[in-house]
Amino acid sequence: MAAVLELRGLSRRYGDIVALDDLSLEVPSGQVVGFLGPNGAGKTTTMRAIFGLTDLDGGSVHWNGKPVDQKTRRRFGYMPEERGLYPGMHVGEQIEYFGRLHGMSSHDAANSTGQWLERLEIANRWNDKVEVLSHGNQQRVQLAAALVHQPELIILDEPLSGLDPVGIDAIGKVLVDQAHAGCCVIFSSHQLDQVEELCEQVTIVDHGHLVVTGTVDELATSGPRRLVVRVECDRDGAWARSLPGVTVSEIRGSEIRLVLDDNTDSDVVLTAAMAAGKVTQFSFGRRRLSEVFRESLA
């Protein structure tokens, strides 16, 4: 699959703070790509740089091998982290307006607006002002504004934050469908379980430079063996912490995820678990994205 978006050596400093440090990246089309990193890692600065919303000290952004200019950006869609809508403007007119600014005719913008509002199940809110909508519906309007002009590249900064599970499913499905239709979809999120579900590829950045990138499958199957163990009435995994060659990776309720050294025998772990209580689960598992994230930044 040909890479279409290329970031070449992006650098940006704000005084003493390094926001981007020679960041280079290639993003293929037809996939949903998760853009991850801790707070202040440079995710938003990278996204803003793609749209020319921040001046770069160095580096360049390319689309299909050519430097991105204003004309090219009109074929991109952007959904910023904070709400980027006119609160007092009507929903339908607002989405049409953004479509027009991306080069659509009035008629096409109106048609596309109607279709997106229908698809996002807010068609009955056409004449409502944005400010009277719930958070979830405002998020849907924001998404419609980013998609109304059928962009080739869609960049979304935290599109899932503050949404209920139904909202996450609805927006997630739209993103996956857009990628399957040939779009390049990049979004940032701290909800790693959702990212793992939606994305084919993940890129993690920290301190303005690339830490790791790859498909979710590659990242999940790489690294040392890991065990998923459940012991009744055990919530802290104290029994596993003293085992040599075993590291507690994550604890979620009664589920304990353990990373094993190459020389560690899993039977030793099972024996220790049975001594701690009744074992209800004992299996080898894939690396979770949250584990990839933590281990990459460690």
Add this chain to the structure above:
Amino acid sequence: MRPLIIIGALAVVIIIRVSMRMRKRRQQADQAAMMAGEEAESAGEATTTGPVAPTASSHRAANFGARFGDVGIIAMREITERVRGRIFRVGTVVILLAIGLAIIIPNLNHHSAGSGVTTQEVGIVGSLSPEFQKVVVEAGKADKDDVHFVTESSLDQAKRNLRDKSLAFAIVNDDALLLNEPPSDSSSPADPTLVQDVAEYFGLLHSYQSADLTSAQIHSVTNAQSIPVNLLSQGQTKKVNATSVVGLIMLFVLLTQYCTWILIGVMQEKSSRVVEVLLAAVRPIQLLAGKVLGIGLVALSQAVVVVGFALLVAKAVGSDVLKGSEPMALLAELVWFVLGYAFYCWVYAAAGSMAERQDQVQTLAFPLSIPILIGYIFSITVVSSGNASPLFKVLAYLPPTAPFAMPALVAINQVAWWQFLASVLITLAATAGVAIFAARIYSRAVLRTGGRVRLKQLRNS
């Protein structure tokens, strides 16, 4: 005149009611279209126009804006949203009411003093010679009254007609006037000035007849003209030009209002982060130009409506508020409203891009309003006194104060055409410089978040 006020007030109420009803109907039509779309969708019919059809008016506006590219689309949104806004509609109605009342009320007082054109039915009891009739008609013309004579068969008949107010007053045998109530009473149909004049002139006529003057002599005496009064110097005091004062007040109100709109509009786009989405599609200069153009067109339209309304009302009620002014003064104020807006809109937009909150807007707006206030106050003083100091003449060439000072000089006729033109050229040149500088500040500051932006920060960025 009262019916005029009532009609005016009713017209305003009707306009508001009709516009509200039309808006409600539009919403109902949109909802009906939406429901129809949903029904068609559920019935499995293919829909190609989306679930809700936008209104035809919004399409027309959008198409009109598109002719001017992205700037036109942005300007059209500004126009639509501003005109639709309650602040604009209520503000326009309030300004029109204020202007209307400012013209009508002085005219009412004028009318009570006998200068309004009214019909006066005057009864004649007994005989009234043509000479006396002519005096009544001439007095009526002087007092802007259209006099109709009604011959009464008897004094009792005249009294009945006076009581039922079909007569303003009656002339009894050319030596007495009869009225139902004092003419100064609000219920009296008689023009008190006409009554006063007729009584005085009839007294004079009787005196002339007693002195055995011939008709020709009486005519000569009653048409006596004042001798001319010639002055060696025009003196320091001139008549206050009411039109210019009203124009300067409107200039100040509109300029301040629309520049503040730009300031707040830019700040709101920045604080709501919508500017990020907009600048992902268009250049900062396009966004800025569309905004100032859109709001500027709304401002100019409102100014034209206000001036047109004032002229209409003034003509309808026979006011002389606008008649005394020189057309040049009005024209100069209109020209300088456009130039003043063109100069200040960039400055206010740049200031708006540096703010993120309402309290920051107020802090930024105050220093910007100082030159406007100085120009306004000095100009009102000069137009009222009719005399401009050398310092004031300098202000007329400085772009921040010229929008007020130069029209004031035109109003008191103390400026030559080339001086006016020189000031226009200086302001245009300064506006170009300010626009370039403001656009740079805007494009650097509008995407900066996390508190108010300082000029020093922009210089280092």
